[in-house]
Amino acid sequence: MTKERLGSLFFLLVGGYALIRSVRLPLGSWSQPGPGVFPLLLSALLVATGTALLISSRAGKEFRWRESLSRQKKNGAILALTAGFILGFGRLGLVIPSGLYLYLLFSWVCRFRPRVAFPLAAGITAAGWFLFVRILNLQFPPGPWGLP
Amino acid sequence: MEAFLNLYGGFQDALTLQNLYLCFLGCLWGSMVGVLPGIGPLAGITLLIPATYGIDVTGAIIMLAGIYYGAMYGGSTTSILMNIPGESASVVTCLDGYQMTQKGRAGAALFIAAFGSWVGGTLSVLGVMLLAPVLANVATRFGPGEIFALLLVAFLLLGSLGTGSFLKTSAMILLGMLAGTVGMDTLTGVYRFTHGIRDLYDGLGFVPVAMGMFGVGEILSATQESVARRVYRPRLRELLTNREEFRASIGPILRGSAIGFFIGLLPGAAHILSSFVSYTVEKRVAGRPEEFGHGRIEGVAGPETANNAATGGAMVPFLSLGIPTTPAIAVIMVALLIHGVRPGPLFISENPKLFWSLIASMYLGNLILVALNLPLIGLFVSFLRIPFRILFPVILFVCLIGTYSISYNSFDLVILLVFGFLGFFFRKLEFDLAPFVLALIIGPLMEEAFRQSLMRSGGSLSIFWQSPIALAFLVVAALLLGLNLLKNLKPARRAKRGNSGGG
Numbered sequence A: 001m002t003k004e005r006l007g008s009l010f011f012l013l014v015g016g017y018a019l020i021r022s023v024r025l026p027l028g029s030w031s032q033p034g035p036g037v038f039p040l041l042l043s044a045l046l047v048a049t050g051t052a053l054l055i056s057s058r059a060g061k062e063f064r065w066r067e068s069l070s071r072q073k074k075n076g077a078i079l080a081l082t083a084g085f086i087l088g089f090g091r092l093g094l095v096i097p098s099g100l101y102l103y104l105l106f107s108w109v110c111r112f113r114p115r116v117a118f119p120l121a122a123g124i125t126a127a128g129w130f131l132f133v134r135i136l137n138l139q140f141p142p143g144p145w146g147l148p
Numbered sequence B: 001m002e003a004f005l006n007l008y009g010g011f012q013d014a015l016t017l018q019n020l021y022l023c024f025l026g027c028l029w030g031s032m033v034g035v036l037p038g039i040g041p042l043a044g045i046t047l048l049i050p051a052t053y054g055i056d057v058t059g060a061i062i063m064l065a066g067i068y069y070g071a072m073y074g075g076s077t078t079s080i081l082m083n084i085p086g087e088s089a090s091v092v093t094c095l096d097g098y099q100m101t102q103k104g105r106a107g108a109a110l111f112i113a114a115f116g117s118w119v120g121g122t123l124s125v126l127g128v129m130l131l132a133p134v135l136a137n138v139a140t141r142f143g144p145g146e147i148f149a150l151l152l153v154a155f156l157l158l159g160s161l162g163t164g165s166f167l168k169t170s171a172m173i174l175l176g177m178l179a180g181t182v183g184m185d186t187l188t189g190v191y192r193f194t195h196g197i198r199d200l201y202d203g204l205g206f207v208p209v210a211m212g213m214f215g216v217g218e219i220l221s222a223t224q225e226s227v228a229r230r231v232y233r234p235r236l237r238e239l240l241t242n243r244e245e246f247r248a249s250i251g252p253i254l255r256g257s258a259i260g261f262f263i264g265l266l267p268g269a270a271h272i273l274s275s276f277v278s279y280t281v282e283k284r285v286a287g288r289p290e291e292f293g294h295g296r297i298e299g300v301a302g303p304e305t306a307n308n309a310a311t312g313g314a315m316v317p318f319l320s321l322g323i324p325t326t327p328a329i330a331v332i333m334v335a336l337l338i339h340g341v342r343p344g345p346l347f348i349s350e351n352p353k354l355f356w357s358l359i360a361s362m363y364l365g366n367l368i369l370v371a372l373n374l375p376l377i378g379l380f381v382s383f384l385r386i387p388f389r390i391l392f393p394v395i396l397f398v399c400l401i402g403t404y405s406i407s408y409n410s411f412d413l414v415i416l417l418v419f420g421f422l423g424f425f426f427r428k429l430e431f432d433l434a435p436f437v438l439a440l441i442i443g444p445l446m447e448e449a450f451r452q453s454l455m456r457s458g459g460s461l462s463i464f465w466q467s468p469i470a471l472a473f474l475v476v477a478a479l480l481l482g483l484n485l486l487k488n489l490k491p492a493r494r495a496k497r498g499n500s501g502g503g
Helices: A003-023 A037-056 A065-070 A073-092 A095-109 A114-135 B002-014 B017-035 B041-048 B057-082 B088-102 B106-139 B144-161 B166-179 B206-222 B243-264 B270-285 B298-321 B327-338 B352-373 B377-385 B388-407 B411-428 B434-457 B468-502
Strands: none
Touching (some): A003 A037, A003 B166, A003 B411, A037 B166, A037 B434, A073 A095, A073 B206, A073 B388, A073 B411, A095 B388, A114 B388, B002 B106, B002 B352, B017 B041, B017 B057, B017 B352, B017 B377, B041 B206, B041 B327, B041 B388, B057 B088, B057 B327, B057 B352, B057 B377, B088 B270, B088 B298, B106 B243, B106 B298, B106 B352, B144 B166, B144 B434, B144 B468, B166 B468, B206 B327, B206 B388, B206 B434, B243 B298, B270 B298, B298 B327, B327 B434
């Protein structure tokens, strides 16, 4: 499976989905084009382009699945931790989720020892609070115990 | 003559203490952003958008524009000192810049990069000043038919000039345009592709998508690369060229200014393209071209000048037509919209003070940058010594907060995460991301123009060729499409002939 082929499959999937959803939207008339016209056109073109790419991509760089998957643990951890931050941020505000997020990034992902990860996370969280809350005056969801 | 009188007025506004300070701040932050791999001008601009809420729009655009062209100055530092491009446009500078460092001529390379950037940046601002008002004046006569045809040309140019094949770039453009249809249709109020999610009613949001793809996506890609961090630290007194090097750089600097400005007018990877074209030209023009790649100063002077001149060129379609040609400029456009100013053909006539203040600040900013970049080399080198595994969590954190601060909506962070993953996915598959984000912002303009054209003409497609301007654009579009399809067919035909010959 080449990289272009994998990409073209993605485009065909998205284009096909958009095509099906677009025909359900009002298409209007030539003199009053409806909201479904442009998405229909774009999705049809995307399907056509995806098909052309699929056909023309026989020769191309091979996508090495196994090699890719084994190197993705770090990225998987980053994405999972970021998702956790986003969930916590809305409920717990800025300080606690940020501190936890940064500590886990530094310790789990970057492999720093706790005695290094903790001060780094605490320092960056404090600097972030000072910059975003005190200087830039940004508003964040309220956290517990009166913390931002 | 009128332009210079207006420029004088612009300087009077730009030289106020607040605006000078904001210009300095933008240039400094832009240089730092350009120096640090993993964070580009797009993220750099987005992070400072919240800081513009309490200041007037003139100060805001002066600062944000400073970040944009400042990043081009900063990008050469890591290319020369570490053989790592701080900015994608500085890739070419690595070829000869790092070689000069290894020969003990890092200071000369840094000096000529800064000097060339100043000349290129300043000459390109002159081009903006002269060309943008003329183009805007012509564009005020454009109706929706002409705008649609112009945007079609812009997209086909983007497809032709993208770093990948025409098919791959076109697919990314179509995907971006489709993503731009998510949300409420402005003409009828119908919701499209929202699946009942209220947070999608206003669309995907350009900033979370762009920050996700370019910020988070870049970090996910960079965590896999092991980067050797040997950084050469030149002393201040070493930061000069000798007479011979300076003389050899004059031609490349002047050529690079012209190349960069005109390529900058085109949408897409103008900065990267201009530096590559400049390098190729210098190699052809120079005696002993085999020395390129081994520390020729022309290999630094030309490309660095070109990529800075491209910033001015890129400002022309943005200020005169309202068409952003790079993702970073698209973010500046979003910032202007937040401040209630819409770039387009009427921008200069409705906001002359703002336009001329911006032009004046760009002259000042280029001066500030050449004065900043050389003495602050030591500081930038210190930043470069920070290990990436300390930097990237900070960058991620700042990306998250910066994105949230645009509309104070946690759902934007979900979009950031999803598009961060998509950005990484497309990078792994070697698909260009810039066409996607540009199409996201330009696509809705094209749809509006298309539908308004048909409403005006009562459904007749002749509106697109009745106007000579629209017809001219359509002819250009047809030529571009034809050329690109032929280009894509040729390798397939060659492969077929080869197979039948061998069989």
